[in-house]
Amino acid sequence: MKHRERWIPITLGLGALVLATGAWFAWPVARHAFDPGRQLRSLYIPSQSMQPTLQIGDRFSPRDIGPQGPARGEVIVYRLGEEMRVGRVIGLAGDSVALAGGIVSINGRPVPQKQIGTEIAGEPGVPARKLLEQFPGEAQPHAILDQRATPQDDFAAVVVPAGHLFVMGDNRDNSSDSRFPRDSFGVGMLPAKDALGRVDFISWSMERPGRFDRPIARIDK
The missing domain is CATH 1.20.5 (Single alpha-helices involved in coiled-coils or other helix-helix interfaces)
Structure with missing residues (x-):
């Protein structure tokens, strides 16, 4: 006893x-x-288009967009036909957006890029440059991947129409986004009403097991 x-x-x-x-x-x-405005649904990333910010299998619960709409540089989940996709807001209504050699220009001003390393992404075994860029009005820089010179590195200037957004993936050479029309499996100009929520934190990551609550704005160098 x-x-x-x-x-x-x-x-x-x-x-x-x-x-x-x-x-x-x-x-x-x-x-x-x-959190106020947090949607009570868990979504996951099925593709590589938002690497290095979001990895395949990352799970998140989006936050409501709100009456102000998304800001330039924010990551959003949006509706495209019967599916949902995730992308970064590059241009707002009235913005002029262009690309030259992979460098984004907004309203005629190139957005500086700074290389911070390399990372394997997209095609297995193919290294990509990991770059930082920061759009006008964005609180802090975000990371992107640039694998090689591709035709989508150049995009003639377009003005985003009223009520629309221009979105791109952070894995610039492996993303079907606003650089491509919908009839070519792209997004074209995204109607702002199809933006479903902000993606601001990762609740679980298969690539980073044990790392809960990872804000996507944090840069992993």
Whole structure:
């Protein structure tokens, strides 16, 4: 009987430790899940088009867009026909957007890029440059991948129509986005009404197991 009693505090202590560990892991996700405006649905990334910001299998719960609409540089989930996609807002209504040699120009001003490393993405074994860029009005820079020179590195200037957005993937050589018309499996000019939510944190990542609550704005160098 005494032997059994000695194990009671040890068992209780282990139980408390397990509960505390679970709470420590779950708290960041729960904290975001109940944010005002957080949508109570979990989505996942099925493709490589938003690497390095989002990896295949990353899960997220989007935040409502709100009456102001998305800002330039924000990552959004949007409706495209019967499917949903994720992309970064490059141009707002009235913006002139162009690309030359992979460098984005907004309203005639090129957005500077800075290389911070290399990363394997897209085609297996093919390295890509990991670059930082920061759009006008964006709070901090975001990372993109540039694998090689491709035809989509150049795009003649267009003005985003009223009520629309220009979106692109961060994996610039592996993304079907506003650079391509819908009849070529692209997006074209995205109606702003089809923006379904902001993607501002990752609740779970298969590529980064154990890393809960990873803000997508954080740059992993």
